Amino acid sequence: MALETGTIPGPCGRRAPGRSADCAPGPDIPRKQGGTVNNARSQSAGYTAGIEPVRESGVAAGWAPARVAADAVRPADERACAVLQVSGLSTVYPTTRGDVQAVRGVDLTLGEGDVLAIVGESGCGKSACLLSIMRLVPHPGRIVAGSIMFVGRDLMSLSAREMREVRGRDIAMVFQDPMTTLNPAFRVGDQIAESLRVHGFLPGLPASLTRRSRVRQREMVIELMRQVGIPSPETRHLEYPHQFSGGMQQRVLIATALACRPKILLADEPTTALDVTIQAQVLDLMREINETTGTAIVLVTHDLAIAAEFCREVAVMYAGQIVEQGPIDAVLEDPVHPYTRGLLRSIPRLGERKPLTPIMGEVPDLAALGPGCSFAPRCDVRRPCCDISQPELVAVDGRRLVRCHARRD
């Protein structure tokens, strides 16, 4: 186990230390459901072995080989050339109670091939943040401020048509519940093919009816399904979503999202609706895609353990803001923000019998935020100034950003 994980040459150490179950987790590394993750991993090892040929013939060879090669030799510090740079992003949902401030001035930078986790309780604006990046905030919600730079282009300034070309081709997204995200009325293969067709990788409708293009569509779809590890894609591409299990549906979603080889995959709680075993398999698949194709991934989750498994950088979100951001091991070992600490205390850890303490209180009403720190009502180290002034996001010990008046400088 340790050997297997340890020897995979992740480019610039993309695998966070302490991720493998046997890698002697530090005292603060959360272990989700103890040994379950461990079990899941050993099962998925066999699973991965089953699709090993894919890596050789499929992902590694056929799937953007140039990018893979470049990625492997790239020094770590070159990640500074950002594929995505979000600054000052603010999104509101107007309601009868007032504007729900779902995203409040979020800054994010994502280098090529990066894996970033956004963690936070439900309702703190994680989905709104991803949907804003896609400019798909559902009506009546709208982005009120900020810029979203994708490889030097501000997505906010694009026309609807230009934005549509970015979606699915440059930036793809998968959602939480694969059952409701796949269209129940269409065959799985056709849904994957649609992604290709929309962006011109397959001919459009009248031309797509010819025999040759049907054969080509079938080949491409089957290849994509094989790459995400769906068994017997030759027959399964003709099936409907309800004939797939949850984990296989999520693989279909990932195949659909990755069909056009986007530079960025936004994954909104992609494993929340799945069983623990299947969660690990889907995360493994995403990791494999990241490592072989260099697709940068933003993984949204409310589960710090998953972030710990998967990412090297984590941003903790609370009430629409990033409250702490930094390398995952630093944040886990030594959380600075009281909210991050609370999150960690509410997660079960391997080998510890300490009772779990959930964070007291509730997420504040985002339509009626006061002037002070939005975490103040739940904070156990609150100071007098916290109710009056909003803390800024400041660098702490050179490695990370924290938004708290009580931070150590």
Add this chain to the structure above:
Amino acid sequence: MRRTHVQILERVLATIPIALGVAIAVFIFMRLMPGDPVDIMIGEAGGVTQEDIHALKTELGLDQSLPVQLGRYLAGLVRGDLGYSIPSSRPVAVVILEALPATMELALCSLLFALVIAVPIGVVSAVRQRSFIDRTSMAASFLGISMPAFWLGILGIIVFSLHLRWLPTSGRITYGFEPATITGLFTVDALLTGNMPALWDALKHLALPAATLGAGVAAVVARVVRSSMLEVLRADYVLFARAKGVVERAVTIRHALRNALIPTVTVVGLQVGTLLGGNMIVESIFGWPGLGRVVVDAIFSRDYPLVQAAVMVYALTFVVVNLATDVLYTYLNPKMTL
């Protein structure tokens, strides 16, 4: 696939007891009405002796006890013998077959009219929820649901026939314009034979009755399409389609409407009941020579065999349409088998 066929066969067999029930019910209801066919014929004729009446009743079998009459009627049904219309002495089957094409043409056109109007209105109203179009069309559909067909029909005649003189007040086609008979539906026959004057004339005659009969259906369907579109447009797969970069028109039609039609099909199937019921009224208002008018006349003259057979046609049509609806539903919704 085979399973579906077996299920369809089962449904077809299940209509036999339904048909039997309908036959008995109509038989009983007709006998419950005061007066019998002979009384009514006599009342119109005058100068008839008691012996004549008795002879006529004997000839028609009306002197027998009710159970015997019912038994004869059912035995005839099984043999496919629908009997003879009492006032005209013509075979009931012939009378019905003559009237059927007119009724089918009217019903199909009404349904087509309703769908062509209602589906786009429902879609646009949902996509532009609370817009001017949405509010106007939903107000109109409220009127469409609450206005009785006879009132709408008379209003249409007054406005379009009497005042504007655009459309004829009654009938199926102007005398002399009839196209060669192929299907019996004038519009279809005119199209098939390329007889454009006949087509235009038939359409002008169809417009008012079809709109009158279809208005209620259109109103209901528009509402159903709108509400199921509103629901479907919020679905994750619609958002996912947008995230794939699918153009908005394709998102609305291919992803959303395709799913919104699933519940709509069921409602349309049930609305065919409205079409069948409304057609008696509308055919009477517009002098449309179809089954609806035949039934109304037959009821007034207590023409037992004709009423019984015609109602059976209505009932079977309803059953068949609902079966077709269910098949279509299965086809649209991959999750379902019948």
